[in-house]
Amino acid sequence: MVGLSIGLVACQSPKKTDENKADSVTSRTVVAAQTADKKFLVVAGRSVGEIALGEDIEQVGKKLGKPDAGDAAMGKAWGIWYSGDPKAKQRDEIAVYSSYRDTSMRIKDVKQIRITSNQFKTQDGLATGATLEDIKLKFPDIQKLSTYLNENKDTVTIYDAKKEGIGFEFLKGKSISLTVHAANTPVNTTYLTLHPEWKIVK
Numbered sequence: 611m612v613g614l615s616i617g618l619v620a621c622q623s624p625k626k627t628d629e630n631k632a633d634s635v636t637s638r639t640v641v642a643a644q645t646a647d648k649k650f651l652v653v654a655g656r657s658v659g660e661i662a663l664g665e666d667i668e669q670v671g672k673k674l675g676k677p678d679a680g681d682a683a684m685g686k687a688w689g690i691w692y693s694g695d696p697k698a699k700q701r702d703e704i705a706v707y708s709s710y711r712d713t714s715m716r717i718k719d720v721k722q723i724r725i726t727s728n729q730f731k732t733q734d735g736l737a738t739g740a741t742l743e744d745i746k747l748k749f750p751d752i753q754k755l756s757t758y759l760n761e762n763k764d765t766v767t768i769y770d771a772k773k774e775g776i777g778f779e780f781l782k783g784k785s786i787s788l789t790v791h792a793a794n795t796p797v798n799t800t801y802l803t804l805h806p807e808w809k810i811v812k
Contacts, residue, residue: 650730651731651733652725652730652732652736652737652776652788652790653732653733654749654771654774654775654776654793655774655775655776655792655793656775657790658704658723658725658730658790659730660673661723663719663721663722663790663791665719667706667719667720668717668718670689670720674704675691677690677691678690679692681804683803685709685715685718686708686709687709688803689705689708690705691705693727702726704723704727705723705724705725705804706720706722706724707720707722707723707800707804721792722790722791723789724787724788725738725787726786730788732748738784738785739785740784740785741785742769742783745769745771745778745785749771749776751771751772752771752778753772754769755798756768756798756801757811758801758811759809759811760781760805760808761807765781766780766781767781768780768797768798770796770798772793772795775790775791775793775795776788776790776797777791777797777798
């Protein structure tokens with residue numbers, strides 16, 4: 611991937627030489643880490659890394675290149691970019707949902723951004739792999755929306771902090787994806803197009 615490539619970002623922390631300066635050292639380290647990881651920053655209701663809600667999908671293509679997979683119909687589309695070895699059983703992905711910006715039907719813009727890599731984090735460090743309890747500490751208003759059986763017959767549960775604009779998929783007690791969407795719009799309005807093979811549990 612270009613722009614949102616998934617890799618390790620190493621940040622060097624200054625050594626603590628005086629216990630009385632611990633707070634200031636920690637503060638400087640946190641600020642440095644946030645600056646270094648800006649391209650992996652998740653902002654609920656706004657953006658994932660260098661991709662933002664409302665961005666022209668053509669600009670996304672210039673940053674990420676041609677999608678590896680996707681689905682499109684009726685002016686709406688998912689584009690999916692994978693990272694890592696194509697032969698690997700499990701690869702991280704970035705999925706971008708877009709549709710026409712307005713009735714002129716000339717520009718498609720980003721409506722949702724879904725990521726599975728734990729390289730991407732919120733400002734306070736929340737990433738995939740977190741438990742529901744972890745996420746509730748950051749988003750106390752999170753609500754369960756629905757439950758699906760995936761292609762492997764595993765149970766996937768969808769939770770959403772709708773007000774803030776971020777949703778989560780959980781499998782076996784851990785989050786497996788983060789989805790940034792517009793605030794006050796449910797995250798699961800597009801799941802049948804992203805996961806047509808999933809079966810909703812009644």
